């Protein structure tokens with residue numbers, strides 16, 4: 001499913017409920033003019049510099065204490081891996097918060113490598129789609145999450161225009177979202193660059209204040225005529241992102257949606273989000289009702305609530 | 319005639335001495351140890367003498383800081399007449415940690431607009447060496463210049479191999 005159709009799905013899944021939207025719930029979401037914290041940090045990814053060494057993947061794995069990879073991080077065969085009938089390259093998941101992919105653009109005879117990770121949107125769709133407020137956009141620029149409150153509904157996976165959040169199913173009872181957090185806990189909030197930036201041998205990743213990175217990006221485009229297409233992807237796209245990109249070829253040739261629009265996803269799913277407080281208000285009552293019904297049922301049978309229940313009994317009740 | 323030529327030579331010699339910083343052959347290091355960031359890869363013993371014979375002019379690596387000066391159009395607008403400087407090693411200007419808070423703050427205060435994007439030491443080594451090696455057919459692989467350390471092997475998970483999931487299939491086949 002493409003990003004667009006996912007979003008349409010979100011918007012559509014709501015249309016049915018729109019009539020029941022509670023008055024006043026949209027007010028809190030009308031934050032269209034927020035453009036990130038002015039002093040927030042970011043990373044400028046220069047695709048002309050990346051050589052596809054995958055050191056950044058290795059550094060992320062170590063920093064975030066992720067599981068050992070299936071293949072060594074210097075194994076280039078991963079660039080040949082494709083999914084969905086060759087239409088999709090590798091994506092970040094719960095075991096790898098970043099992956100590097102190789103593209104062979106039509107307009108170049110050289111391959112172009114692109115590191116993929118959370119772009120730390122100024123107005124993150126994951127954050128606005130989360131009805132338990134698990135996500136936070138920090139003043140340093142990172143989009144982080146609190147896995148303790150995540151209920152595993154996977155709204156954020158559907159909402160993210162970059163297909164970033166992954167899910168950990170290591171515990172069936174505690175599914176939690178997993179994604180790049182800009183090394184917020186271990187580095188960013190202590191004034192250090194993320195591990196991937198620090199390891200990169202090519203300085204393909206430039207870390208700095210987002211507003212400075214825009215100056216640097218424009219400076220590179222101006223002083224190297226012909227090296228870049230005249231665009232900093234993420235400057236305005238989808239309301240702006242903290243991670244931004246310079247490319248030697250049109251962005252559509254290296255896996256970007258060339259026209260995502262400049263509106264943050266929040267504007268496209270506001271109707272849906274308006275129903276969320278209603279869900280929150282109704283669900284507890286609903287489940288309390290189920291619980292009471294179940295109890296009443298048990299009472300008729302004369303059973304004790306839990307003491308002599310067997311797994312078989314539970315199955316019968318469902 | 320001879321006196322005139324002598325005069326010109328003398329003036330040139332004096333002006334070179336007066337700048338006092340143009341590195342003459344005598345000051346040049348034979349070898350440079352590139353080992354300030356050794357962790358996952360061992361250091362590089364850079365044969366400076368051999369490379370100076372290969373390169374036509376110092377500015378290929380040293381910008382405007384020594385030798386023949388620069389012809390790079392992005393530099394000459396300010397540095398066409400710049401004198402050489404005392405410190406000409408890469409690490410004298412390009413720092414090991416270009417993204418430390420300290421360095422970023424310092425950069426924000428810089429009045430030199432053209433230097434807001436000065437790359438770090440690791441990047442310039444790789445750009446300069448690999449960039450030139452690509453056109454001159456020199457070595458370009460990671461370990462052709464610096465071997466990986468045991469820490470590096472662990473970092474890249476050199477021993478990783480796909481997990482054998484056959485037992486799962488067998489388990490389900492049995493059913």
Ligand code: SF4
Pocket residue numbers: 117118119120121124125126127143159160161162163164165179
């Ligand atoms: S890229 Fe996706 S996961 Fe990251 S902040 Fe934006 S919407 Fe959220």
Ligand code: SF4
Pocket residue numbers: 049050051052053054055056057100113115199200201202203204205
């Ligand atoms: S470490 Fe740098 S050069 Fe290597 S793959 Fe990552 S971004 Fe590209």
